[in-house]
Structures are given as structure tokens and as C-alpha cells.
Amino acid sequence: MLDRATTTRHPRAVQDLDAPDLSNGDLARIFHEIGDMLEVKGELVFKTVAYHRAADAIAHSPVEVARAYREGHPPRIPGVGAAISKKLEELASTGRLAFHERLRAEVPPSLVELLAIPGVGPRTVKLLYEQRGIESLDDLRRAAEAGHLRDLRGLTEHTEAAILDGIAQLQRRQARLHLGEAERIADGLMAELLDAPGVASIVSAGSLRRRRETIGDLDLLVSTSDPQAVVRRFVGLASVDGVIGSGPHKAAVRLVDGAQVDLMVMPPGEEGAYLVHFTGSKEHNVRLRSRARDRGWSLSEKGFVRLGADGEPLAGADADLRTFATEQAVYGFLDLAWIPPELREDRGEIEAAATGTLPRLVDLADVRGDCHTHSDWSDGVHAIEQMADAARARGYGYQVLTDHSVSLGIAHGLDADRVALQRSVVAALNDRFAREEDAGRAPGATPPEGFRLLHGCELEIRADGRLDFPDELLAGFDVVVASLHVSRRQPREQLMARVTAALRSPHVDILAHPSGRVIGGRDDLDLDWDAVYAEAARTGTLLEVNGSDHRLDLSDERARRAVEHGCLLAIDSDAHRVEELDAMRWGVDAARRGWVEVRSVANAWSRARLLDWVARKGDRLG
DNA sequence: GCCGTTTTCGGCCCGACTGTTTTCAGTCG
Numbered sequence: 001m002l003d004r005a006t007t008t009r010h011p012r013a014v015q016d017l018d019a020p021d022l023s024n025g026d027l028a029r030i031f032h033e034i035g036d037m038l039e040v041k042g043e044l045v046f047k048t049v050a051y052h053r054a055a056d057a058i059a060h061s062p063v064e065v066a067r068a069y070r071e072g073h074p075p076r077i078p079g080v081g082a083a084i085s086k087k088l089e090e091l092a093s094t095g096r097l098a099f100h101e102r103l104r105a106e107v108p109p110s111l112v113e114l115l116a117i118p119g120v121g122p123r124t125v126k127l128l129y130e131q132r133g134i135e136s137l138d139d140l141r142r143a144a145e146a147g148h149l150r151d152l153r154g155l156t157e158h159t160e161a162a163i164l165d166g167i168a169q170l171q172r173r174q175a176r177l178h179l180g181e182a183e184r185i186a187d188g189l190m191a192e193l194l195d196a197p198g199v200a201s202i203v204s205a206g207s208l209r210r211r212r213e214t215i216g217d218l219d220l221l222v223s224t225s226d227p228q229a230v231v232r233r234f235v236g237l238a239s240v241d242g243v244i245g246s247g248p249h250k251a252a253v254r255l256v257d258g259a260q261v262d263l264m265v266m267p268p269g270e271e272g273a274y275l276v277h278f279t280g281s282k283e284h285n286v287r288l289r290s291r292a293r294d295r296g297w298s299l300s301e302k303g304f305v306r307l308g309a310d311g312e313p314l315a316g317a318d319a320d321l322r323t324f325a326t327e328q329a330v331y332g333f334l335d336l337a338w339i340p341p342e343l344r345e346d347r348g349e350i351e352a353a354a355t356g357t358l359p360r361l362v363d364l365a366d367v368r369g370d371c372h373t374h375s376d377w378s379d380g381v382h383a384i385e386q387m388a389d390a391a392r393a394r395g396y397g398y399q400v401l402t403d404h405s406v407s408l409g410i411a412h413g414l415d416a417d418r419v420a421l422q423r424s425v426v427a428a429l430n431d432r433f434a435r436e437e438d439a440g441r442a443p444g445a446t447p448p449e450g451f452r453l454l455h456g457c458e459l460e461i462r463a464d465g466r467l468d469f470p471d472e473l474l475a476g477f478d479v480v481v482a483s484l485h486v487s488r489r490q491p492r493e494q495l496m497a498r499v500t501a502a503l504r505s506p507h508v509d510i511l512a513h514p515s516g517r518v519i520g521g522r523d524d525l526d527l528d529w530d531a532v533y534a535e536a537a538r539t540g541t542l543l544e545v546n547g548s549d550h551r552l553d554l555s556d557e558r559a560r561r562a563v564e565h566g567c568l569l570a571i572d573s574d575a576h577r578v579e580e581l582d583a584m585r586w587g588v589d590a591a592r593r594g595w596v597e598v599r600s601v602a603n604a605w606s607r608a609r610l611l612d613w614v615a616r617k618g619d620r621l622g
Numbered sequence: 623g624c625c626g627t628t629t630t631c632g633g634c635c636c637g638a639c640t641g642t643t644t645t646c647a648g649t650c651g
Contacts, residue, residue: 046634050623081624119640121649154642206651217651245639245650252639252650262651277636282651289635300636 021066031055037107039122053079062561066092110136117166176214179549196233198226205278209341211589213552217260227265234263272324277301283346342592361592366604369398372572378403379411381577388453390578395445398607400456400479405468407460426455454478463487465498474507483512492526503535506618510570513546513553533565540620542570542602547587559594568602
């Protein structure tokens, strides 16, 4: 899906050949902007789509595209043909693109911002620019307020009001929702709709069902025999701020807190194609419909309609509509295995479903322990015992207590004395667990191997590359999680030296939140990712998929690439309070989106196997 | 602009809703 918010930011300027390579994100922004500007110019729609498609493919490419071009081995990227490849070459070697600059001279880049106004598309922008010289949001607001738009063809007083409302919306529109927040809102709405007359079931679809790391709009699908009733209930909910649109089978609203929610009605017994249609990404759906067309069928949310010899759907007496109750049947009709929602992004899942090679994704139930948790000894909220009891109640076989190390003063990092003291607390707790298990008083979900709290730490990788604890102290921990919180803006070489030092330490078992990003907050560390994966794989250091829904780090795509390099992963909650232990699920979601199978997840192992693996790191290093 | 175990040219996914259109274009997902 085209993300307007990212298309209007300008790529960072590159002045000389020694400047760093443009990132995939920079390249994607350039090609999205080209696509947008061509749209405004009124260029052939397929051409503009081609630029957007290529931009998305570049953004999702596992290799650093600009660097690969510069090194003379351009990768094959779907949607990038001769013309765009040539442009990539120019960007990689000079950091600029003459075509892009000509376009920016011809079409004011600020016009692209107008496309973000709800209800304003390329045709309207073109009209506004050509007929009224409107180039920016400010121009447009002034013109609408002054009533200077209503005499344009197709525009009225009503349109002016709609545009002003749209601009206001744009300016108070919240950033995309984090997963946890999106799910909480969706669950609340579904609870309010479930008892509307005729409602059989409700599911949330769209990017929330695919478990994308951030959610733009929420999509609710309602199976009901009384569409009118549920639509009425929906648009009248107390949390609704305004109704964007409403028809007999669908409605869209904006909530008081800014989120947009679409509701679609499904006829009972025909939910299959609806679920497929409203869950898959745009790209996934286009591929499915194209595959249907190849087989002589048109696919929409309603189901399949047979095509005639002219390529048009058969109508009248010849009409042939096939509907299905389940997604399995819809995919099956296309000779595809059912595809887990997390994979429906057109990143190879359709080919895999056709050849029976879909991955067997890791599941929350596979997780047997949590390797990254905090207590109130450093910057956590709850006591060690509360955290451990909560983990044990979740059916885990182990939890690693990883309070911060000494130099992270802001988080009350532990010094050697407190480490020793903490170790005695952990030992006492484990005595209690052992006694309770012997007496058969352990919680019912406790696995056969019992539950043990393991003693670890979150070891700071200092700005100068040294680790925060000496080797003798590190050797005493069961599991060591290393991470980098300070001096994040160092040049790549320096950051790589720090990360590499941690990966090569015989005592560091897990590299936590490797990119250091905070979604919507802090950017990634500037690392040579393929080199990080290679070193992690070589040393057998686990890479973390941090489950906090503000981190999700490694990201889905990085997790996938890491596994391709032979890395093992640890999916952790990084909980600082009891409730945050449930963040494990977001981490599992991210891993699933990254095609991660259970065999690549070390905390799906038993406690004994995990401890054996980390104990032998010194041997592996040779 | 991309792409091809039918095609190197001629296609390129589909439908609902909105507003002002006297029959449909624009926008959106």
C-alpha cells in the first residue's frame, strides 16, 4: 500500500561521491515521489503505478540496493525493469537523478502533499494547480476559505467545505497506531457491535490481521443477516467522531481519537472471499486476481465470476458465481494452499503456496521461555518474584532476569555487588519453585522440566566498544543479553566495531533489539546488516526479535534475512512489568511475518538445550 | 513502466460510494 506520509519527505541530500549510499528507504521515497508527480501531471496511470510498485519493492529488498549497484552487481528486483534500473544506476553512482530533478522543476513537489488530503486525488490536484495556481496546503486553504474554488468545473461550495475539513483532519491526524493500541481499539468496537441484531461473527481484517508493525486504518468484517442494523449501530457508536461514508453494505468512520475504521458486511456462508479480500495487502490481492483471471475467473470480495470469451464476466443467464464460506476454499480454487495472514504481502507467499513450500511458522504456543525481562532492581516496575511468578503462570519453563548493567545509570544499572546480591535472591526463588514442584503445588501449566528463573543481565555495549562487565563477572551469568543504548549516532564503522565486539565475546549470548529503533520515534542504528547476520551466524549468537510493540526489533524483514544467513533468533518480551510479558505475542507476530519457523527460535527449545547452547559458545569460537 | 511455459506488443485487478454527471468520473481501499 502506498504510504503517503513517507512520500513527501525529501531524500537526504547527497553532495559528493564520498557521501554514504542512499538507503533503500531514500530510493523508495524518490520513486514514490516520481510516481506521485507523474500522477499529478496526468501521466498514464499504469506508468505511475509502475513507479510506486518499484519503490515498494526497493523498500522491501533485503539487499542494500544502491551499494549493490555501485559494486557492480545490481540485484534482480521484481517491478524494476530497464528504465528504472538505469535510474537506480544513476542514483547509486551520483546520488542524484536528473529525471527526478527535471520533474521537481516542472511539478512543484509541494503538490504531492495535497494528495494526502482525504477525497483529493491527482485529477483534482491537477485542476487546482492549472486553473488556480494552487501549489501548497496553505494556498488551498486560503482559496477554499475565500470561496475561490466553487466555480471550477465539478467543484461546489460543498467541495470547499470538504477540502477544509480534510486539511484540518490531516493536521490533527495521529501517526499510525502501534499493534497493541490497534488491537485494543478493534476489540472494543467488536464488543459493541457483536450484539447488534443478526450478527453472527465479527473479525478484524486488514493490516491488523496481517500483524503489520503499525496500523493505519482498522477493518472490521461482520457476518450478519441484517446489514442495515449493524451499519446503523456502527455509525452511531459513542466513540465515532464523524462518518466518512455509509452505504447498505459498508461504512467508514473516524473515531474521536483519530483512527479511521471501515466496516464491511459479509453474507453468512459466503465469508471466504471477503476475508481474503480485506486481509491481503493490495499487492497480494492483485496477484490473486491476476491468477484467477489466468484461470478464466474474475475474483472480487464476493467470490469468483466466470469470464466469457471476451474477457468480461458472464452476465444474465450465463452468469456463474462461485462463493465460498472459508478462506481455504478460496485459495484452493486457485490451486493454492491456505496462506497465513501474516504472509499476505506478495513477498513470495503465492509461489510458495502454489508449490507446497510455505513455511511452518513459529507459534506463540511454541515459546518455552522469555530471555529478556527486567525487575525493579533496575528500571522495571515489579519485583523479581512477581515477574517470575507471572512467567511461570504463563506456562514457561524459564525466564531470564536481565536487569541493566552498571553504566546505564539512568536505568539504575547493577554493579558487581548488587549482581551478587541479586543472584542470591534468584537462588532462593528457585528453591521455592523446586519445593513447590516436588510437592505438586506448581501451576497446572508448568512443563515437565519445571520452571526456573535464570540469572542474566542486559549488558551495555559502551561507546568505546568495551563491554560493561569484566569477563569474570560475565562468566557467572546463565544468559547474557547485550545491547547498545548510548552514542547511537556514531559512524557505521564505529557502531559495527561495537556490535562485532559483543558478538565475538564468549559470554554474550543474545544481541538485544539490534537496530535500536523505536517505531515512530528513533531511527535504526547505521549498521552493515549482512555483516551483522554473518557474524551472529558464525558465532552462534542469538539475534533478538524484541516483542515490545514500539520496537519489534529485529523487524519482520530483518528477521527473515537473518534466518537466511543461518542465524538463530530469540523472541523476547523485554517486559519491565508483569503485563508486558504478553508482548511476547507481538514478537512472535513479527517473526511470523518474517517467515520464521520454529526451528530457528532458540527460546522454543527446552531450558536444558538453551543453557547447553549458550554454555558452548566459547567452544564454537574456537 | 513492466512483463511474457500462449504474448517482445498489448495488455495491466475489482467494486462501493460520492457528488453533481443528465450517464459517470473521481477517489478509495
